[in-house]
Amino acid sequence: GEDVEQSLFLSVREGDSSVINCTYTDSSSTYLYWYKQEPGAGLQLLTYIFSNMDMKQDQRLTVLLNKKDKHLSLRIADTQTGDSAIYFCAESSFGDKLIFGTGTRLQVFP
């Protein structure tokens, strides 16, 4: 079945860039998403990318997709303490149900 994996933790200094990585197994994935979850809250959609793209930039966020290696990354430039949260990668095939990764907890320290 489909599987999405992420590293569990990432710690960065305020002002540095953060890179959160994700790998997936479903070769028919058509959409890949990044969601942010703050403590005790629901999931907030940050950005998504179609599988026929290899990069998408949205302000401080850059998504890179290597479809050959089934690797997705989210780069946050100038990371702030407000970026501390859990980041979930998710994939879907033709807009079908979302398959989430295990989440990466990002901690930003001063």
Add this chain to the structure above:
Amino acid sequence: DAMVIQNPRYQVTQFGKPVTLSCSQTLNHNVMYWYQQKSSQAPKLLFHYYDKDFNNEADTPDNFQSRRPNTSFCFLDIRSPGLGDAAMYLCATSRDQGTVDTQYFGPGTRLTVL
């Protein structure tokens, strides 16, 4: 603002006592989803409604049921909660399915089972 609303935000119930969680949306979306998220885990889809059509995931226990009386509201019923059902329950909506439409999540209801 258009949004997905979940009530209550925190729910405490006793072992075996039925509980209902509520979700409403002002987005007029066709699809509504219920996810279960246990501590430090990824959200897991329980079921979804496409309009009035109910779609259950194969591994969702029979203890979990859902109702969608109209476009705006969807309920999650847990008939006999066990300790293992303590989790955050997330409701989400999307305009359609089988397309690029993204899912919009509510803030979640944290369920505690005593």
